[in-house]
Amino acid sequence: MKQLTRNVHIIGTGSYVPETIYTNEYLESIAPTNAKWVYENLGIKERRVAAADQPTSDLATKAGLKAIESAGLTPDDIDLIIVATSTPDRLAPSTAAIVQDKIQAYNSVAFDLAAVCSGFLFGISTAAQYVATGIFNNVLVIGADTFSKIIDWNRRDCVFFGDGAGAAVLSFTESDTGFLAFRLYTDGRGKWNFTIPGGGSEYPLSHENVDAGHRYFQMVGKAVYETGVKVLPKAINQVLADTGISIDEVDYLIPHQPSINILKETASVIGMPFEKVMTNMDRYANTSGGTIPILLDEVNKAGKLKPGTLVLFAAVGSGWTYGASLIRWS
Numbered sequence: 001m002k003q004l005t006r007n008v009h010i011i012g013t014g015s016y017v018p019e020t021i022y023t024n025e026y027l028e029s030i031a032p033t034n035a036k037w038v039y040e041n042l043g044i045k046e047r048r049v050a051a052a053d054q055p056t057s058d059l060a061t062k063a064g065l066k067a068i069e070s071a072g073l074t075p076d077d078i079d080l081i082i083v084a085t086s087t088p089d090r091l092a093p094s095t096a097a098i099v100q101d102k103i104q105a106y107n108s109v110a111f112d113l114a115a116v117c118s119g120f121l122f123g124i125s126t127a128a129q130y131v132a133t134g135i136f137n138n139v140l141v142i143g144a145d146t147f148s149k150i151i152d153w154n155r156r157d158c159v160f161f162g163d164g165a166g167a168a169v170l171s172f173t174e175s176d177t178g179f180l181a182f183r184l185y186t187d188g189r190g191k192w193n194f195t196i197p198g199g200g201s202e203y204p205l206s207h208e209n210v211d212a213g214h215r216y217f218q219m220v221g222k223a224v225y226e227t228g229v230k231v232l233p234k235a236i237n238q239v240l241a242d243t244g245i246s247i248d249e250v251d252y253l254i255p256h257q258p259s260i261n262i263l264k265e266t267a268s269v270i271g272m273p274f275e276k277v278m279t280n281m282d283r284y285a286n287t288s289g290g291t292i293p294i295l296l297d298e299v300n301k302a303g304k305l306k307p308g309t310l311v312l313f314a315a316v317g318s319g320w321t322y323g324a325s326l327i328r329w330s
């Protein structure tokens with residue numbers, strides 16, 4: 001990101017995960033998977049699953065309200081709501097419009113952003129531009145997904161994802177803190193390596209498409225791994241080069257949560273001790289758009305973020321989409 005006209009920082013965070021827990025052992029009892037393999041290879045012990053009557057907007061609303069409260073604001077103060085999701089309530093209207101109505105933030109503009117697992121990172125980058133230029137003052141960015149609705153629970157890849165939502169409120173600051181850089185990338189040649197093909201205009205809802213399993217996500221695990229360990233370090237190193245900050249100066253990496261081995265490999269390539277890499281995937285698995293903001297909220301509520309703390313964000317997702325950002329906490 002080039003020179004901002006106003007510094008942009010995060011003034012509130014919030015998160016929400018549904019109550020129901022599916023452990024690895026439970027999934028082993030319903031699908032051809034193995035609890036020990038899942039923990040050893042992915043770092044996941046359990047994940048949360050939304051209720052049948054709980055769409056993504058429900059999780060997003062709960063996380064969003066907590067973020068607004070933690071920012072010391074009310075829904076009336078929000079100028080823009082961005083919901084990053086790849087499991088929207090419906091194709092239309094946007095989940096952001098539904099959330100706007102649920103939280104009664106009627107002074108806000110609201111739209112969705114589709115970058116799958118990189119969605120929150122793309123969302124805060126988008127929000128920051130509006131705040132930096134003075135178009136909006138307070139922007140609520142929510143990453144929320146309910147992959148449980150698009151998982152085939154009979155397949156062994158049912159283990160990867162969980163449901164959850166996290167949110168942050170971005171605003172401007174006179175102080176010398178806030179976002180220092182963003183780097184975002186897209187490579188559409190990855191479009192078949194992770195996809196949710198059904199329900200859109202290519203494979204519309206039809207008996208035939210449902211019977212063919214097009215409503216479930218499809219993933220080429222090897223390609224995700226090989227891409228993740230290449231592009232996460234690339235984006236992080238570029239952000240460090242942009243800012244002239246060395247990896248040793250960074251206090252925490254708050255990354256997307258695809259697999260513990262991808263995170264360990266990334267940490268090793270960028271030269272960061274793994275203790276500085278935050279993770280909660282043992283409890284929540286990959287909540288897609290929700291991973292970074294849920295983790296950010298946990299790290300924030302744990303009191304780890306002090307004025308001046310340097311935090312890296314990094315994500316890789318379907319598309320491919322990927323990127324990184326660096327923030328000096330206020």
Ligand SMILES: CC(C)(COP(=O)(O)OP(=O)(O)OC[C@H]1O[C@@H](n2cnc3c(N)ncnc32)[C@H](O)[C@@H]1OP(=O)(O)O)[C@@H](O)C(=O)NCCC(=O)NCCS
Nearest residue numbers: 033034037041156157159160194221222224225258259286
């Ligand atoms: C999933 C991943 C660990 C699989 O590794 P891999 O070397 O590509 O493994 P393969 O798919 O060839 O499977 C190798 C063995 O692992 C085991 N295995 C793979 N997936 C499994 C699962 N879901 N449950 C239990 N065992 C599994 C099996 O023993 C398998 O052997 P088999 O195919 O003969 O049964 C790896 O590709 C990975 O981490 N990918 C990233 C996925 C990811 O992060 N997704 C989420 C973000 S989109």
